[in-house]
Amino acid sequence: MPAQTRFENKLGAATREAFGRAVVELGRENKDIVVCDADLSKSTMTVYFQKEFPDRFFSFGIAEANAVASGCGMALAGKIPFVSSFSVFVMNKGFEQLRTCAAYPNVNVKVVGTHSGISIGEDGPSQMSIEEIGLACSLPNFVVLAPADEPSTKALVRAAAAHVGPVFIRTGRPKAPVVYNGGQQFEIGKAVQVVDGSDVTVIANGLLVAQSILAAEALEAEGVSVRVLDLHTVKPIDRDAISRAAAQTGAIVVAEEHLVDSGTGVRVAQVVAETHPCPMEFVGIEGVYAESGQPDELMEKYGLVAANVTAAIRKVLARKR
Amino acid sequence: MAKSLPELQDLARRVRRDIIEMTGAAKSGHPGGSLSATDILVELFFDYMRIDPKNPAWPDRDRFILSKGHAAPVLYAVMAHAGFAETPHDQLNTLRKMGSPYQGHPDVRFIHALEASTGSLGEGLSLGVGMALGARLDRRPSRIYVVLGDGEIQEGQIWEAAMSAAFHKIDNLVAIVDYNRIQLDGFVKDIMELEPLAEKWRAFGWNTLEINGHDLTEIRKALEDAEAAKTRPTCIIAHTIKGKGVSFMENNPKFHGTAPNADEVKLALQELQ
Numbered sequence: 371m372p373a374q375t376r377f378e379n380k381l382g383a384a385t386r387e388a389f390g391r392a393v394v395e396l397g398r399e400n401k402d403i404v405v406c407d408a409d410l411s412k413s414t415m416t417v418y419f420q421k422e423f424p425d426r427f428f429s430f431g432i433a434e435a436n437a438v439a440s441g442c443g444m445a446l447a448g449k450i451p452f453v454s455s456f457s458v459f460v461m462n463k464g465f466e467q468l469r470t471c472a473a474y475p476n477v478n479v480k481v482v483g484t485h486s487g488i489s490i491g492e493d494g495p496s497q498m499s500i501e502e503i504g505l506a507c508s509l510p511n512f513v514v515l516a517p518a519d520e521p522s523t524k525a526l527v528r529a530a531a532a533h534v535g536p537v538f539i540r541t542g543r544p545k546a547p548v549v550y551n552g553g554q555q556f557e558i559g560k561a562v563q564v565v566d567g568s569d570v571t572v573i574a575n576g577l578l579v580a581q582s583i584l585a586a587e588a589l590e591a592e593g594v595s596v597r598v599l600d601l602h603t604v605k606p607i608d609r610d611a612i613s614r615a616a617a618q619t620g621a622i623v624v625a626e627e628h629l630v631d632s633g634t635g636v637r638v639a640q641v642v643a644e645t646h647p648c649p650m651e652f653v654g655i656e657g658v659y660a661e662s663g664q665p666d667e668l669m670e671k672y673g674l675v676a677a678n679v680t681a682a683i684r685k686v687l688a689r690k691r
Numbered sequence: 692m693a694k695s696l697p698e699l700q701d702l703a704r705r706v707r708r709d710i711i712e713m714t715g716a717a718k719s720g721h722p723g724g725s726l727s728a729t730d731i732l733v734e735l736f737f738d739y740m741r742i743d744p745k746n747p748a749w750p751d752r753d754r755f756i757l758s759k760g761h762a763a764p765v766l767y768a769v770m771a772h773a774g775f776a777e778t779p780h781d782q783l784n785t786l787r788k789m790g791s792p793y794q795g796h797p798d799v800r801f802i803h804a805l806e807a808s809t810g811s812l813g814e815g816l817s818l819g820v821g822m823a824l825g826a827r828l829d830r831r832p833s834r835i836y837v838v839l840g841d842g843e844i845q846e847g848q849i850w851e852a853a854m855s856a857a858f859h860k861i862d863n864l865v866a867i868v869d870y871n872r873i874q875l876d877g878f879v880k881d882i883m884e885l886e887p888l889a890e891k892w893r894a895f896g897w898n899t900l901e902i903n904g905h906d907l908t909e910i911r912k913a914l915e916d917a918e919a920a921k922t923r924p925t926c927i928i929a930h931t932i933k934g935k936g937v938s939f940m941e942n943n944p945k946f947h948g949t950a951p952n953a954d955e956v957k958l959a960l961q962e963l964q
Contacts, residue, residue, distance in 0.1 A: 404824075404828070425828070426828065428824060428859065429858075430851075430855050431851075431854065431855065431858075433848075433851035433854070433855065435813075435817070435847075435848045435851060436817045436820070436848055436851035436852045436854075436855055438817075439814050439817030439818055439821070439848065439852070440817045440818070440820045440821040440824070440852070440855065441821060442817075442818060442821060443807075443817060443818035443819060443820055443821020443822040443823075443824070443825065444821040444822070444824055444825045445821070446806065446807065446818065446821065446822055446825070447821065447822045447824075447825025447826055447829070448750075448825060448829070449825045449828065451821070466811060466814075467814060467817070467848075470808070470810070470811040470814060471807075471814055471817075471818060474808055475799050475800070475807070475808045
C-alpha cells in the first residue's frame with residue numbers, strides 16, 4: 371500500500387467467507403474441483419459450493435479422518451478436492467491421514483481449516499486451533515498458507531488450486547480488516563511487503579497483519595521506521611524476504627495468532643539464524659489454552675493486538691542498540 | 692487371455708512360493724497375512740479385474756488397494772507375475788532392501804503402478820471411497836477393490852468409510868476382508884472381537900457376502916454378485932487361513948510378522964511343490 375495513505379482498518383469479509391466464495395468461482399471454471407465437508411458447510415462456507423454444485427459436494431458427516439482420506443482418494447482419481455472443516459478438527463483428527471495419505475505420496479488435495487486461532491471467540495478452547503501451523507508445516511510436501519484478509523484469501527485459494535500437491539489453508543471466523551485494496555498479486559512462497567521501513571521488520575500473517583500495520587503507524591509518529599511483511603505462505607518460507615529484512619533492518623518481530631512454540635515465528639527464526647542472525651521477538655499465544663469471550667476481548671487478553679506488537683518492537687529495538 | 696482354474700491355482704502356488712522366498716531372503720516381513728490373501732489377489736489380478744499391466748495408467752482401469760499394506764509380499768509377487776514393468780520377478784528377493792521397488796509396505800514413489808501407498812491401517816477403504824466417487828463423477832466404468840485385514844477393521848476410520856460408502860450409494864466399491872482371525876498379538880477374538888462381523892457390515896448398509904477365501908470359484912462368484920448389486924457397496928468377508936499353504940505356518944500367530952528361517956523356507960517350499 372502507498373506509504374502516504376493511512377491504514378483504514380476497515381472490516382471486510384471473514385477469510386472463511388472469502389474461501390467459500392473463491393471455491394465456487396473455481397468450481398465454475400473447472401469441473402474437477404470438488405468439496406468434501408464434515409457437517410460444517412454452513413460455517414466453513416462451502417454451503418455456497420453445495421448450492422451451486424450439489425453433485426460435486428460430498429458430505430462425510432462428523433468424520434474428519436475419512437473426509438481427508440476420501441479426499442485424497444478423489445485426488446488420486448484426478449479430482450481437485452477441497453476438504454474443509456474447522457482447523458482444530460481437520461488438522462487434529464485428520465492429521466494421520468494428512469501425513470500418510472496426502473503428504474507422503476504427495477497427493478493433490480487441498481485442506482482448508484476455518485475458525486482458526488482464538489478469534490473464534492465464544493466457543494472456547496476445544497474449538498480453537500492454535501497448533502495447526504506447526505502441525506501442517508511439519509508435513510513434507512505441504513504448502514501452508516495463512517492469509518490476512520478477503521482479497522488475499524481469494525487469490526491464495528486460487529493459487530492453491532493451481533498448485534499441484536497438498537496445500538493447507540488457515541482461515542478465520544471473524545470479519546477481517548481489509549489489508550489489500552486491490553491490484554496486489556499473490557504468489558505462493560512470496561511474502562508481501564505491506565509497509566516499508568528500515569529500523570525493524572514485523573513479519574506477520576492472518577489477523578496479525580492488520581495489527582502490525584497499526585503498530586507500524588503508531589511508531590512512525592515517534593520516528594521509528596517499521597517494515598511489515600505479510601508472510602501469507604509459511605511453507606515454503608520466503609527465505610529471500612526474511613534474510614533481506616534481517617540484513618537491512620537488523621531486528622525482527624514475528625506476530626501470529628498461534629502458539630509461539632510451534633508456529634510461524636520459529637520458522638522465521640530458523641531462516642534468520644541460517645542467513646543473517648539478528649535480535650528477534652515473538653508475539654503469539656504463550657503456551658496456554660484460551661477461554662470463551664468476544665474475539666476482541668480474547669485477542670487483547672492473550673496478547674495479540676497492536677499494542678503487543680508495539681511493545682515487542684520496542685523490546686527488539688532496545689536489544690538491537 | 693483368460694486363465695483356466697488349474698492355471699490360476701498353479702499361479703497361486705507359485706505366488707505362495709515367492710512369498711516364502713521373499714520374506715525368507717528379507718529375514719523380516721509378514722508372510723502369514725500374505726499367504727491368507729493370495730487366492731483373493733490371484734483371482735483379482737489374473738481373472739476378474741479389468742487392468743492392463745502394459746498400460747497401468749489406463750484411466751478406465753479397475754483399481755486395487757491393499758489396505759493391509761503389511762501383506763505387500765503377496766501384492767509384489769502377483770504384480771511381478773502379471774508383468775508390470777516396474778515389478779520384475781527376478782528382483783522379488785530384494786524385498787525390504789535399500790533401493791528396492793519392493794519396499795516394506797507398498798510405496799507409490801517406488802512403484803507408480805500401485806494405486807496408493809498403504810501401511811498405516813484403516814486408511815485404504817477411505818481412499819477407495821474417494822476413488823470410487825471420482826470414477827463415478829467422470830462416468831468411468833472403474834471398480835475399486837480394497838483388501839482389508841481383519842485386525843485392521845478395528846480401526847474406527849474403517850467404519851467412518853463404511854458409513855460414507857453406503858450413504859453415497861457407492862456401488863463400484865468392493866471391500867474384501869481377509870478374515871484369517873489372527874493379528875499381531877494373537878487371535879482376533881482375544882485382542883478385539885469383531886463378531887458379529889457380517890451383521891456389522893449389513894447394519895452399515897453394505898451388500899455383504901461370506902465366502903471361502905481360498906476357493907477361486909467362490910471368490911469369482913462373489914465379485915460377480917458385487918458387480919450386480921446396484922446402489923450399495925459390497926463387502927466380501929473371505930474366510931481364510933493365516934499362513935495358508937504351509938502346514939507349520941497355518942493358524943500360527945508367530946508368522947504374522949516373522950519371516951521363515953532358512954530351514955523353514957526349505958520345508959515350506961517342499962510343501963508348495
